[in-house]
Amino acid sequence: MTKRHSQKYKIDRRMGENIWGRPKSPINARPYGPGQHGQRRKGKLSDFGMQLMAKQKLKGYYGNITEKQFSRIYAEAQRRRGNTAELLIGLLESRLDAVVYRAKFVPTVFAARQFVNHGHVKVNGRKVNIPSYVCKPGDVIEVRDRSRSMALVLEALQSPERDVPDYIDLDPKAMKATYARIPEFAEVPYPVKMEPNLVVEFYSS
Numbered sequence: 001m002t003k004r005h006s007q008k009y010k011i012d013r014r015m016g017e018n019i020w021g022r023p024k025s026p027i028n029a030r031p032y033g034p035g036q037h038g039q040r041r042k043g044k045l046s047d048f049g050m051q052l053m054a055k056q057k058l059k060g061y062y063g064n065i066t067e068k069q070f071s072r073i074y075a076e077a078q079r080r081r082g083n084t085a086e087l088l089i090g091l092l093e094s095r096l097d098a099v100v101y102r103a104k105f106v107p108t109v110f111a112a113r114q115f116v117n118h119g120h121v122k123v124n125g126r127k128v129n130i131p132s133y134v135c136k137p138g139d140v141i142e143v144r145d146r147s148r149s150m151a152l153v154l155e156a157l158q159s160p161e162r163d164v165p166d167y168i169d170l171d172p173k174a175m176k177a178t179y180a181r182i183p184e185f186a187e188v189p190y191p192v193k194m195e196p197n198l199v200v201e202f203y204s205s
Contacts, residue, residue: 017192019061051205054198061190062092063109069132074203085196090182093167096123097131099141102168103177107156120147135179143175165189 045053059070077087092098100121101112113131115121121128122142123135135141143153157172164170167187169178185196 017057019057019190019192048202048205051198051202054195055202057192058092058194058196058199061109061194062095062098063113071203074199078203084200086185088196088199089185089188089194091134093183093188094134094136094179095131096121096128096133096135096141099135099168099177099179102165103141103170104156104159104162104164104172105143105153105175105177107152107159107161111152111156115152120144120150137179137181139179141177141179148175163189 055070059065059067065073073091074084074088077084077091080087093102097109097112097116100106100116101109105121106112106115116131116133117129119127119129120143122144123133124140127144147153153175157175164177165183165187167179167181167183169180171177185194188194
């Protein structure tokens, strides 16, 4: 299991954006980078700098994905036939922890990873505790019976902070979600602008 050693919301401040769209993000109050040099005026980014920023933002959005894991996902997207940027987003959104987050079973992507790791989720009736498990269209993801009374789950499902996207069919009472289809990039409800085309350029350069 990977562990984020730095505070997760430092990513927001480093990027200068509230990448998860959460009300308590520190970027809402301190719109500058972390650390003693955070308030220095930033110079114009080079093309490489913009590509790197796009990659770091997309990778950071999905929580504790390591550089090695992310580059492996990119390599798989590149291997498949089609638009690499679209395929990359589709693979990221097909991760079990991402589906659990999109279904609003938990409040954050970080909580989704832990929730899956701790064995609270079933896929097609079987317990799966691997956050990187790749869901396929038609897979049914549900909260295990013994976990359905957890305050974390109940509060997340009732939260108005996020909407469930169209490619997830949710039955909130049964705490079941069907991964209906692999989404296109335009369907994914990112709170900020993501640029997977720049990520492709980063790995291609």
